[in-house]
Amino acid sequence: MSKPNLQIYLAAPRGFCAGVDRAIKIVEMALQKWGAPVYVRHEIVHNKFVVDGLRDKGAVFVEELSDCPDDRPVIFSAHGVAKVVPAEAERREMIYVDATCPLVSKVHIEAERHSDAGLQIIMIGHAGHPETIGTMGQLPEGEVLLVETVQDVATLKVRDESKLAFVTQTTLSVDDTIDIVAALNARFPTIVGPHKEDICYATTNRQMAVKAMAAQCDAMLVVGAPNSSNSKRLVEVGTKAGCSYSQLVQRAKDIDWRALEGISSLGITAGASAPEVLVNEVIDAFRDKYDVAVEVVETAVERVNFKVPRVLRDVEIPG
Structure with missing residues (x-):
């Protein structure tokens, strides 16, 4: 038939993408350098097949730093973490490797730069997503306000309408984000946006x-x-x-x-x-x-490649 x-x-x-590829390599290289187990705070990337494969090689996935022992390396996921996480790892004298995607790190730096200039930050993102938590956690509570929809913009309570900037989660819908940015610009005409869009x-x-x-x-x-x-x-x-x-x-x-x-x-x-x-x-x-x-x-050809952190650059992955 x-x-x-x-x-x-x-x-x-x-x-x-290049950020995911780099994050997975970081876990594999850490296992090669320090042996198993290596701890990973949160799923290194959001894919069960990938996580299960790394778990089989000796990675232990945990939700919080408090679930990690002091004497084993820990890796922070590609989504980024709040500033308190590496600070706590340093306080405990842990070996840690930050696998945050460089494009997410760029958003963190933007938010800090705007804050240093006296601006309150509005973040376009999804509540509870690790990347949103990590970005908002770069600054003290209240310095970053979250909006998820055009409707959220209308009800936003800000400190000073003339001193605002916005950043976005890197994995949003381009079209939806355009509408939210338009709403922000309409309500806050002097709001400062990124030099280049944050969506990766x-x-x-x-x-x-x-x-x-x-x-x-x-x-x-x-x-x-x-x-x-x-x-x-x-x-x-x-x-x-x-x-x-x-x-x-x-x-x-x-x-x-x-x-x-x-x-x-x-x-x-x-x-x-x-x-x-x-x-x-x-x-x-x-x-x-x-x-x-x-x-x-x-529709496009991608040739982006991100280097792994310096601490792992002497490691060779077999095959």
Whole structure:
């Protein structure tokens, strides 16, 4: 019995970004340098497959520094941490390595610079997300106010309307953020924004690739974790760009085959913390059921590479 035809549009860029790649390397190199166990505060990146793989190599994932012993190295996740975390690690004389993405660190520096100039900071982000917690934790309580929606801007209570700046979480929807920035500028005409937008190149590029292919897809799957902000934004972008069925899947086993009955075209992309092996797993699952043709939809080429911290630069990773 012949299989039905399926055209798969494969987004490029997709999957790992430079910050995620660097963070994973940091854990692997720390294990190589100091041996197991190495502790990691919070998931190094938001992907269960990646975290489980590092756990198998000897990484121990914890939520707080208080869960770590004094005598083993600890790594801070790619999302960044509040200033009190490394300060506490230094007080305990721990070996620690900061795997914060350099683009997140840039936002931290921006916030501090604006604060030093006497400005109160407004952060566009998602409450409870590790990156938002880390960025807001760069400054004393009350110095950074969080807004999640255009509606939040209207009810914001600030110290001085003439002394404000804003920063954003790096993994937001570009389109949604534009609306919130417009609302901030309308209410606070003198508010200071970043010299260059805070939403990272990888988030922007992955969203642009989804927009380029969404309208020609009967359905779209985003390979990523449910706690991954940038992956969830890709689902939203796919829906808004014209693909009515856009869904997040962690693995091929999560595919809802019944919902996909009758499709002839499918878009596939992956969040910035999802490895390519999981994308291939999803494509192979469709090859079992369909006669698949794959077309890559490339909207940008990424050549960004971030160095690992100096303390690990003498370490070689086997293979």
